[in-house]
Amino acid sequence: MKTITKTITAYTFNELSDSAKNHVRYTYFYDNPWEHDNRETLKAFVDYFPDIAFDIDQYNNVCLSEKYYNDYTLSLSGARLHRWISSNLADCKNQFGRYLIRDYDHLPLTGYYLDQDILEPLALFYLDPEKYTQTCYTEWQSATLEDVLTDCVTAFLNACERDYEYQQSDEAISENCDANEYLFTSEGTLI
Numbered sequence: 001m002k003t004i005t006k007t008i009t010a011y012t013f014n015e016l017s018d019s020a021k022n023h024v025r026y027t028y029f030y031d032n033p034w035e036h037d038n039r040e041t042l043k044a045f046v047d048y049f050p051d052i053a054f055d056i057d058q059y060n061n062v063c064l065s066e067k068y069y070n071d072y073t074l075s076l077s078g079a080r081l082h083r084w085i086s087s088n089l090a091d092c093k094n095q096f097g098r099y100l101i102r103d104y105d106h107l108p109l110t111g112y113y114l115d116q117d118i119l120e121p122l123a124l125f126y127l128d129p130e131k132y133t134q135t136c137y138t139e140w141q142s143a144t145l146e147d148v149l150t151d152c153v154t155a156f157l158n159a160c161e162r163d164y165e166y167q168q169s170d171e172a173i174s175e176n177c178d179a180n181e182y183l184f185t186s187e188g189t190l191i
Contacts, residue, residue: 023188117159121151
């Protein structure tokens with residue numbers, strides 16, 4: 001029996017060439033490990049509004065429509081929308097209050113950190129409809145439920161995109177590789 005020893009030079013992620021870093025990025029870190037959690041947050045949010053159909057296309061355009069009625073509910077604005085939120089969303093004042101103080105243990109959807117991103121426009125409108133409208137819309141246009149829910153989904157999609165971009169950054173991959181003590185060949189193959 002023979003024992004053959006082969007010497008391999010091992011590199012940390014930061015020591016790799018740009019092409020080797022790209023190989024590591026697209027071979028080992030291309031998937032989004034939190035995609036399931038992201039989808040669960042969006043599903044929980046959509047479930048809060050059972051009478052409204054949410055349609056998000058491949059370009060992240062958001063289209064809302066009523067499932068069973070006309071578009072009356074989606075066109076509510078101002079004080080009527082505030083009352084509708086109070087009447088139709090379970091314990092919304094308490095949950096939105098908790099949300100705004102960043103109590104992560106009691107987020108009303110899934111408990112995942114993206115809950116705060118998807119709820120922020122709704123919470124801001126609920127706590128001060130006039131200020132929300134002045135901040136986000138012109139003085140002649142009042143924010144409707146459709147506007148606020150579209151803002152919620154858009155904020156969520158933007159947060160998901162920022163999160164994924166960070167996950168693909170050299171900083172995040174380097175941190176992950178260092179934490180797991182990953183070493184690579186000069187071509188970027190995991191040892």
